[in-house]
Amino acid sequence: MDTKAVVTRYYELANAGSWDAWCDLFAADQVMDEQLAGHVEGREKLRAMMAGFPGMYASFRNQPKELIVENDRAAVVSHISAVTPGGGRIEADVMNYFRVVDGAITYMANFHDTQPFRAALQTTA
Template identity: 70%
Template sequence: MNTAEVVDRYYELANRGEWDAWCDLFAPDQTMDEQLAGHVEGRETLREMMKGFPAMYAAFANTPRFVVVQGEQAAVISHISAMTHSGTAVEAEVCNYFRIVDERITYMTNIHDTVPFAPVVGR
């Protein structure tokens, strides 16, 4: 897969809730700077973190609005629409940056307003 295909697959798997397959898109030694979870190193650390994701959301969608790909890098502006199990809606604009090497995400960061997520993370 090229960079654009990996990015497309990232959103496809996230929107289907296939978190184990989603984690497989990342390199074993990946690094992620996640707005809410902080600095995450290693695919297996990420996989453990994502096991709790279905308990947080009854519904989750991350829809790309604008995608830029250049070589091994991509930036995506997207919109998250989610619903907690208690019925709280989460709506947020997001920007993700990806570095993809040998068909795996080696680095990713996301930037978004944390306020819409306060009911989910208790902040």
């Protein structure tokens, strides 16, 4: 898959809740700088982290609004709408940066306001 196809698939799988297949989009030695989870290295560490993700949200959507691709790099502006099992609501605009090599995400970083997540996730504790 080319960069645009990989990044498009990233959002399709996330919105379908197919987290194992979503993790398969990443290279084995991937590096992620995630706003809430921090620095994550390795696909299997990411897979273990994502195993708990479905329990954090009763619903989760990350809708791309704008996608810019240049060779092996992509930037996506998106909007997350989520609800926690305790009813906490999350609405947040997000900026994701991707590097894709040989059809796999080798690096990803996301940037967003963490407050909507912290407030909503605290209502589940």
